[in-house]
Amino acid sequence: MKKFIATLSVFTVLVVAVVYICNRNYYPTGAKGNDGYIGAIVDKHAYAAKIKLPRILFCGGSNVAFGINSKRIADSLGIPVVNLGLLGSLGLDFMLNEAKAVARPSDIVIVSPEYELSVDGAHTLKKEAQRIFPQAGTYFKTGLEQFITDFFIEDLQKNFAVTLAHLLHRPQKGFPTNVVYSRSSFNQYGDVVRNFTNPSKDFFTKVKLNYRPYAGIKNLNSFKDYADKNHIKVFFLYPGFPQSLYKKSLKPINAYADEFDRELKIKILIKPSDAIFPDSVFYDTEYHLLPSGRELRTDKVIALLKKEKLK
Template sequence: MEYKRLVIGFGISVLVAVVGYFAMLVVGVRYQMPLLKNAEVWLKDVYAMKDRLNKKPTQRPRVLIFGGSNVLFGFNGAMIEANVPVRFINYGTHAGLPINYQVDKILHTARSGDIVFYSPVFSAFFATEPYEDLWYVQNMISWDKEYDKFITKKSVFLAYLYNDPMRIFQNLAKILVRSLLKTKEPATPKATATPTKKLLKDGLQIVPCGQEFYGYSYRSLSANGDFCSQYTATSLAANEPYIYAEATLSRFFIQEFSRLQDFAKRSGIKVFLLYPVSMENPLFSHNDSKTLEKINRLESQLLARGIGFANSWKDAHFDRKYFYDTGYHLNKHGVELHTIAFIKLLRSILQAEG
């Protein structure tokens, strides 16, 4: 009997612990705590800051660019505005957010007369609907609960089930410490003013980034929504193939980009597709015939659907020394080069439109 009571007591304890664990998890997520394994709750504040920038009135033509962190880490908006009479807003965030999310964000933020650029990472061209994509689901239920496209009850259940309990308790401890020390940050701070020091290079004004880099946080955003001041002498990025052999443009990408094009026509908005940045490496090189075949194959598949790139791949392909921590994140020197190429492209677009 004593043994039976011990077994029952142990079973009840385990049941209570499991129920308590998941209850704590659900409550924590409800209050937007970064508890789930893949939750990037910092994106909530980053979007809040970008939305705030988007609402500011301006007399200049507006240029908006959307995409993943390749866009977030890819431009210096102050430098663009110093050389082209436009208002530039960088809406880049995270490549894990699928094209449906990016398109819907454009639909909610772009205005008639805007010029909109979309620069997805290469994998987005071949991705399918994000059903049961745990990264996507965990982020939506953590900081954008109203967005439930392609999210089922099963995927929500799995999003709560597949987590690292140790990380959850570590995050809870960090949250408690910050709360006790009263170091919680405001949601949308004012960005640092654009610096006044300017240099000339190739006939363009070279403007330093208007914000220090504080890591993956809204505090690193410039007044244009960029992460443009990060620096490393040598990139930490591993070699990357970017496009796998025989990759085929997905029906999902065509469907969603066509939806964006239809919206643009109805709303008086110009939409352009941009190559994402990529790093020169043995697996993806301008000297490699297989790499060129991949690029040509992608361009051909897009052109067959009436979709083309506004820039060339070589304008977005840089040596390793111009990258920060991944093969999609430029350091401040790479940002300068990428921004110069974009300024030239933007000038040609504006000139063609008269």
């Protein structure tokens, strides 16, 4: 028995060592791997760090990234704006922790989550954000099971392939930089500003919104408590939504609105019905506005924020 346990232990240590060595990523993807859409997180934080307080921080998924003209808002209100919106799949928890890390006393945070936005998000994307921007590692927690899965499977799969590609003298393909979903599509404020061509309207037939009690309310209320303690103003903004889908999804949207009205501690700036826009101003999902749509939404946001005494 002792021999068996000893042999098995040595073998296990050997497995861990081999995986560890493979995971060292001898040939890191470096800057080449940072040109993708998530790479914009670096620029957003760099911009947020260099502007003066107070700032307006927009927090949310891609509805925010595609949905506002930060410069116009800043010019209209006389307060600099940072658009932290990136990707809904990062999860609400990640976004709020990111906002906590960036926001300072006197800042104004506008939270605009998508309907049905997951609280946890996709771990792979959060890890990708961490790889590009190491501070992002503090915006989410990794449990033991996830840690083991990352170590033995996820990281191994990524790093082994990179290492092997280098050994075989096959450089990995970089991210394309001339597409909408790339880091270069963002302006200095964090808005997606690339000129969109050939918008696909396929998504109109596929979207089906469902109502499930929103698990993120607890996180949003806890963020509000944090903001109050730190003298940060917080507002809630519904995402822009296409008119035809709004009509089709009236029941779940109203259910969300009722729940937010009832339970959310954060001041809601707008009703869902006031956040609808013509179908023609949407790009490739129900949350991604075209430049014309972005201007329409920005007009509304400016009007709403002017009513609030932000300074």
